[in-house]
Amino acid sequence: MGRTFFVGGNWKMNGSKKEIKELVGAWKDADTDKNTEVVIGCPAIYLDLLSNELRSDWKVAAENVYKKKSGAYTGETSVDMAKDCGIEWAILGHSERRDIFGETDEEIAEKCAFALENGLKIIPCIGEHLEERENGTTMDVCAKQLEAMAAKIKDWTNVVVAYEPVWAIGTGKVATPQQAQDTHKDIRKWLEDNVSADVAASVRILYGGSVNPGNCAELAKCPDIDGFLVGGASLKPDFTTIINANK
Numbered sequence: 001m002g003r004t005f006f007v008g009g010n011w012k013m014n015g016s017k018k019e020i021k022e023l024v025g026a027w028k029d030a031d032t033d034k035n036t037e038v039v040i041g042c043p044a045i046y047l048d049l050l051s052n053e054l055r056s057d058w059k060v061a062a063e064n065v066y067k068k069k070s071g072a073y074t075g076e077t078s079v080d081m082a083k084d085c086g087i088e089w090a091i092l093g094h095s096e097r098r099d100i101f102g103e104t105d106e107e108i109a110e111k112c113a114f115a116l117e118n119g120l121k122i123i124p125c126i127g128e129h130l131e132e133r134e135n136g137t138t139m140d141v142c143a144k145q146l147e148a149m150a151a152k153i154k155d156w157t158n159v160v161v162a163y164e165p166v167w168a169i170g171t172g173k174v175a176t177p178q179q180a181q182d183t184h185k186d187i188r189k190w191l192e193d194n195v196s197a198d199v200a201a202s203v204r205i206l207y208g209g210s211v212n213p214g215n216c217a218e219l220a221k222c223p224d225i226d227g228f229l230v231g232g233a234s235l236k237p238d239f240t241t242i243i244n245a246n247k
């Protein structure tokens with residue numbers, strides 16, 4: 001079976017042309033694990049630049065795409081536009097898209113299906129808020145988010161799920177390996193029960209939330225953690241340490 005280890009960066013709304021060139025330059029010849037798949041998410045306006053500058057064995061992700069082919073959707077980025085810039089991936093349903101921009105489970109599921117059907121691979125994000133973890137409803141929240149996606153996604157081959165507890169994002173409060181492993185296991189079980197045993201066994205589940213070069217190795221040892229989605233630490237040259245966490 002063997003799920004290929006996957007490390008994604010998510011730059012969010014950060015970076016400049018100058019900073020991107022410097023960072024990509026620092027990574028150019030870095031000795032990174034050839035068995036790890038690497039994808040960097042960057043703001044739409046820099047997708048073209050990043051896809052031209054980034055080493056060719058790493059891929060680029062849009063941080064959002066819309067669910068329509070083209071038309072009167074001011075400010076949106078289409079799947080075809082991303083592909084036109086050489087982009088193979090999209091991060092969808094990040095908690096910042098949900099909480100700040102009001103994207104619903106339903107809308108995210110529609111974007112997931114549209115992106116997949118039109119040739120992008122996707123990293124849909126799920127995860128609970130602090131209050132929900134404290135209430136013991138973590139898996140109810142994740143299941144509801146997954147359920148909306150599963151109703152629309154026909155083929156999970158090009159899906160990599162990111163579990164990102166909202167309380168761990170940008171806070172320095174990383175989930176413990178046990179907390180992350182337990183939830184990843186529950187997510188895999190949900191996929192087994194609600195999609196198929198094959199999908200559950202083959203889908204990569206990434207952990208995201210305050211991952212850094214110091215905590216990645218312990219998390220990477222967990223059997224159901226297949227990689228990471230990294231925010232702040234993906235804007236630094238030593239992101240390569242996280243890429244090598246599974247070595």
Ligand SMILES: O=C(CO)COP(=O)(O)O
Binds near residue numbers: 232
């Ligand atoms: O939101 C994240 C990745 O999508 C995680 O962000 P941080 O790594 O900065 O906590």
